Amino acid sequence: MILLCGIPSEGPMRRVANALDALGGPYVFLNQRRLDDVDLWYRIVQGELRGELRLGTVTYPLEGFRAVYWRLADVGQLPELRGMSHAAPRVRHARSLHDTLLRWIEIAPGRVVNRSGPMASNASKAWQMQRITRCGFKVPETLITNDPALVRDFCDRHGEVIFKSVSGNRSVVRTLGPEELGQLDRIRGCPTQFQAFVPGDNVRVHVIGSRALATHIDTAAVDYRYASRDGIDARLTPCELPEELVARCVALAADLELPFAGVDLKLTPEGEVFCFEVNPCPAFSYYEDHTEQAIAETLGRYLMEG
């Protein structure tokens, strides 16, 4: 049995459920919108883990789950709980259930996409970059600083420079232009990440176990995720990568302990391959929408093989 945890109507979740339906993979849904009637407990005795998940009137032994795919929204963002006090019983129940679920996910046997500890690597893009270089990828020249003079020197050396968050907080990647250069004093309070702009083609590689599906993104936008917001086109097409590069992406995801990962690459006109970051919780439906690549199906098969 496969356990899906999240909001059933959310893009990636819905697609994985549909894929499992089509493949005949048995699953149950822990619907995050209906947490009031869910209970979870487990016990560990000398390395043996046993417990139960109750969904409404049906109780499942945890040891019966061979695989888990989860995408949980923040409890505070759930419409059912929005605006409620942290002390409200429904909120406390939901938070406690989340916490317990994440602790179990960390130690559950079988295939878990993904375990919560390794997913933290993306909470520091710079920390993750050091791991990326260990796997043989180039990373962009990067400076994190609160010193405007160092930034100006960095710009002089590298020409076009972008800036973005260091942490996992979502931020739009922006070019450092004359306006931002004039406001550099604002970084004194909080060090900021600057990177030499790498020209070339964006490629997103979805690694699923030992398989990889690559998507080429053709756009003039600095951050293709937000291209349409800026009125710029982004054309996504499936692409084939050299076997050696695919193997390196698979090895990188394995090194980060992420069975499912979104590896962001840039292929330069000179034939160099840069890796920017690895997304530990890819919202892959965006890529499937544009390319019809079988990401959900591949993920479904991976879960079924657990």
Add this chain to the structure above:
Amino acid sequence: MDQPLVLCERGDLPALRVYQWLRAAGLTSLELVTGDMLCQAILWEHRLGAAPASGRAQLADGRTLRTQGTGAVFNRLSSIQEASLARIRQEDRAYARDEMQALVASWLLSVEGLMLNRPTPDGLCGRWRSKGEWAMMAAAVGLRVCEVADGIFEEAAPFEDRMEGAALRVFVVAGRVVGAPDDDVAAAALALARQAGVGLLGLAFEIGEAGPTLVGVSLTPDLFLGGAPALLALRDALQPTAAG
């Protein structure tokens, strides 16, 4: 600054006591830096790219920390506290905390030489693990482990809280095991530290008829609980010659 370093929170009394003990025990070049000092650093510089990751931080008191050519680091800083960022506007403080934590995690990872313990993004002195995860890992390396129950509103006290009252305490300090009652426990403690990717680990046991049972694990153990052998093991690890 190439001296050995103690990195901790301002109010971390066990770390401050260890710092004073180590200086009195001959490690006179030992420096102390707190999380507050890092957050109030005048200059941060951290570079990544084709060259090995590197950086420096200039503290408000004039000292400069460098990631290369440094001494060994005794790191008990678990996270960046929002309270250390009082100069940041309240509405921006949570974001600034995440950014500082992300920077410090990477900056510390790039420090050359010995560090007890190395950072991860979710734990600056080692990856945070639940009691259940420690219990599974400890059983896998052959330790007898107390039963762990977990569930909604039922999570037992974290393993970290069990060191003080334990009947038996074992410490792994840079590959040395202190306080183990026999070779099997020593080997298992060492294996657990290796599996967790840390050089410093405290293990708490209860003693029953069947022998010692693990009831607690800590990435930031109070080394005074291990007495002189634990403190000396740390001093040896931090000695400039040992840090290599």
